[in-house]
Amino acid sequence: MRGRSVAAAIVLAAVAAAAGYFGGRVQGAPAADHAAGDTEVAAAPSETGNAAGKVTPTIAANPGAAQKLPAPRTPLKYVFADLQARANAGDAVAATRLYRDLNLCRRYERLDRDNAKLSDELLGQAVDRMSPQQLQNYRAQLDAVESRGQTLGGLRALCDGASADMLDSLVPNLQRAAQLGDAYARACYLDRGPNYDPASLLDHPQRLGDYRRETQQMIDAGIESGDWQVVNLLRGAYEPGASNLLSAVVGKQAYQRYRYLKLFRLGAGSDRSIADPAQLDQDLRATSMKLTTAQITQADAWAEQTFTRNFQGKPIGADGPLWDPCVFPYE
Numbered sequence: 001m002r003g004r005s006v007a008a009a010i011v012l013a014a015v016a017a018a019a020g021y022f023g024g025r026v027q028g029a030p031a032a033d034h035a036a037g038d039t040e041v042a043a044a045p046s047e048t049g050n051a052a053g054k055v056t057p058t059i060a061a062n063p064g065a066a067q068k069l070p071a072p073r074t075p076l077k078y079v080f081a082d083l084q085a086r087a088n089a090g091d092a093v094a095a096t097r098l099y100r101d102l103n104l105c106r107r108y109e110r111l112d113r114d115n116a117k118l119s120d121e122l123l124g125q126a127v128d129r130m131s132p133q134q135l136q137n138y139r140a141q142l143d144a145v146e147s148r149g150q151t152l153g154g155l156r157a158l159c160d161g162a163s164a165d166m167l168d169s170l171v172p173n174l175q176r177a178a179q180l181g182d183a184y185a186r187a188c189y190l191d192r193g194p195n196y197d198p199a200s201l202l203d204h205p206q207r208l209g210d211y212r213r214e215t216q217q218m219i220d221a222g223i224e225s226g227d228w229q230v231v232n233l234l235r236g237a238y239e240p241g242a243s244n245l246l247s248a249v250v251g252k253q254a255y256q257r258y259r260y261l262k263l264f265r266l267g268a269g270s271d272r273s274i275a276d277p278a279q280l281d282q283d284l285r286a287t288s289m290k291l292t293t294a295q296i297t298q299a300d301a302w303a304e305q306t307f308t309r310n311f312q313g314k315p316i317g318a319d320g321p322l323w324d325p326c327v328f329p330y331e
Contacts, residue, residue: 069093087176102170168204181221192244216249224310234250237250254287261287263307
C-alpha cells in the first residue's frame, strides 16, 4: 500500500502543474473561421542562427498585450500559427504562451497514461481488507485521481490535433521566449538547453550550437536584470564536478566561480533556507586559494557593485523563492 501511495503522489504532483491552467471549463473550438483541419503552421524559430540579431519585444511592454492573446485553453491547433508568427516577430507575451502550451502538450500523453494506470491500480485494491486509516487514504487518492482526470480532460482539449511538427518546436520557442526576457524560460533554457526535449535533439543536433552561442548573452541579461535564479545556476555550473550543459559552456575558471559565489553569498546573507552560510564561506575560501590577491579584490568589488546596482541590495527570496528551473507557472 505504501509503494502505491508514493506512486500516486508522484503522478498527481506531475499532473498538478497543469491544474492551475485548467481550473475552469475548457473552451470549445472557436467559431467557424477556425474550421476543423484549418491548421496552417507558421515557421518555427530558425534552427540556425537564432542569435543572428537581438530580438526586441514589441508587445511585452504594452499593458494590454495579454488581452490580445487567444482565450486561455483555446485548442492549440487553432492558434499555433498566429502565436508562432507573433513570437517570431518579437512578441514576448505570445512566445511565453506558446512554449507553455507546447510544454503541456508534450507531457500530456504520459500524464494521461500514468493517471489511468494509477486509477486502475486503485480500483483493483481490496477495500474490505483496509483499516479505517487506509480506507480514508484510499478515498482521498481516488478523489485526487478523479480531479486530475478532469484536469487532463482540459489538457486533452488543448492538445487534440496538435501535430508532431508543432510539438517539435518546443525548444526553439522556449529559446525565443528566453531571448525576449521571460525569466522562467531563460532559467530553463540555461539549465537544460535543447536537452529539455531529448527526443527532438536527436533530429536537430544543431540546437547544441545554438545553445553555445546564446548562453553568454542570456547570462548577461539575467545578471543585468537582477535575476537570482541565473546566479544560482552559475553557482552550480562552476561547482567542481558539475557536468550539465551550462557547465560545459562556461568552463571551470576559478575567477568566474569566485565572482558568482561571492555575489550569491551577498544575496544569501544568513538565511539558511537559501544555503548554509558556513558552507558558502568555505567554498569561497577554497576557491580564493586559486586566485591572486588582485583577482580576489577585483572579484569582490564586482560582486558588491553588481549586488547594489543590478539587484538593488535585495536578498535572495525578497521577490519570491528560487524555483526548479523548468517548472513554469500557468495562469
